Amino acid sequence: MKRGWFKKKVEELEKLKGYKKPDKYSNILKLDSNENYAVKREFTLDLINQSQENLDVREYPLGGTERLVAAISGYTKIPSEMIGVGNGSDQIIDLILANFASPETKILTSEPTFGFFEERCKLYSIPTIRIPFTNRMTLDLEKFISNAKKAKILYLDSPNNPTGFQFTKNELEQLIKEFDGLIIIDEAYVEFADYSILDLTTKMGNLIVLRTLSKSFGLAGLRIGYFVANKKIVDVFTRVIQYPYPLNTIAIEAGILALQKSNYFLDIANQIKKERSRIIEKLRGMKVFEVFDSNANFVLFVAHGSSQRIYKALIEQGILVKNLGKIGNHEGCLRVTVGSEEMNSKFLLAIRDLLT
Numbered sequence: 001m002k003r004g005w006f007k008k009k010v011e012e013l014e015k016l017k018g019y020k021k022p023d024k025y026s027n028i029l030k031l032d033s034n035e036n037y038a039v040k041r042e043f044t045l046d047l048i049n050q051s052q053e054n055l056d057v058r059e060y061p062l063g064g065t066e067r068l069v070a071a072i073s074g075y076t077k078i079p080s081e082m083i084g085v086g087n088g089s090d091q092i093i094d095l096i097l098a099n100f101a102s103p104e105t106k107i108l109t110s111e112p113t114f115g116f117f118e119e120r121c122k123l124y125s126i127p128t129i130r131i132p133f134t135n136r137m138t139l140d141l142e143k144f145i146s147n148a149k150k151a152k153i154l155y156l157d158s159p160n161n162p163t164g165f166q167f168t169k170n171e172l173e174q175l176i177k178e179f180d181g182l183i184i185i186d187e188a189y190v191e192f193a194d195y196s197i198l199d200l201t202t203k204m205g206n207l208i209v210l211r212t213l214s215k216s217f218g219l220a221g222l223r224i225g226y227f228v229a230n231k232k233i234v235d236v237f238t239r240v241i242q243y244p245y246p247l248n249t250i251a252i253e254a255g256i257l258a259l260q261k262s263n264y265f266l267d268i269a270n271q272i273k274k275e276r277s278r279i280i281e282k283l284r285g286m287k288v289f290e291v292f293d294s295n296a297n298f299v300l301f302v303a304h305g306s307s308q309r310i311y312k313a314l315i316e317q318g319i320l321v322k323n324l325g326k327i328g329n330h331e332g333c334l335r336v337t338v339g340s341e342e343m344n345s346k347f348l349l350a351i352r353d354l355l356t
């Protein structure tokens with residue numbers, strides 16, 4: 001039967017788990033997906049309203065991504081020819097893996113790493129070498145370096161989701177120097193961290209740095225991702241690999257306006273960093289959790305045997321966090337996104353009440 005191959009392919013795909021999207025609840029404080037509710041909703045609605053001046057959705061967004069790239073260039077101070085865009089950084093990751101990786105290109109990464117990345121590797125049968133997190137939720141640089149020669153691609157989310165860990169700049173630079181293949185550094189959370197390695201892209205032809213407007217800019221729903229790399233990579237990506245019109249007109253126009261107001265978002269990122277310290281301090285003060293440092297807009301903590309009870313009780317009180325189960329040797333890991341000051345206070349109060 002001629003169609004046998006197709007049936008087999010569907011059956012193979014059926015066996016894959018795929019990326020599990022978060023559960024949808026209504027009327028809940030969403031502290032499960034690392035979105036950014038410290039960005040005022042009115043501010044984002046104003047961006048959409050103002051963007052209407054340039055909108056004509058009867059047309060394809062011809063020239064739109066180029067204008068968005070110019071705005072990203074203004075924000076990052078990186079030349080436009082070194083910037084590419086995508087429908088969220090998810091789409092950029094997907095296209096890079098589909099076109100540069102294969103079952104022959106082993107990827108060196110951490111365990112855990114960004115969930116969507118892991119699932120995409122499975123979809124394309126790309127083998128991975130995963131270096132586990134230590135008991136202190138840090139990564140061992142030596143282990144990465146000693147495995148560097150075994151892999152053709154290095155993928156690190158820096159800071160890491162879900163732990164919030166980031167190597168020091170010195171350590172990351174050391175690892176990058178040792179790695180001879182394609183290096184993908186995912187800086188989705190970088191505005192909440194202490195450093196970026198964007199500047200290294202001007203010196204290195206094998207480095208791709210991924211970024212997004214979903215986190216610090218609070219625009220996850222618009223799906224705007226970008227990357228910075230050597231101009232040759234950007235040229236093949238944009239001209240050959242990427243769709244002709246990857247972003248819709250509204251996202252392009254609102255994204256440009258957001259980037260022009262980047263100071264507003266950078267102030268908010270600073271507020272989130274302060275709130276993150278408050279959450280870490282308060283959770284540690286409760287003396288029942290192990291709470292890890294974070295360089296991102298979320299905090300990972302271990303609730304041991306009480307994690308299910310706390311997770312469910314928080315939902316009953318209208319607060320959703322991410323239930324991660326076991327990470328490394330730690331059972332009962334929960335991850336809470338840092339929200340607005342008011343949201344964080346509600347979360348802290350609810351969790352304190354659960355313990356008394």
Ligand SMILES: Cc1ncc(COP(=O)(O)O)c(C=O)c1O
Nearest residue numbers: 088089090114157161188212214
């Ligand atoms: C490390 C990392 N990279 C990329 C993304 C996806 O970002 P985007 O919304 O741009 O697809 C996320 C989202 O959670 C993430 O945690």
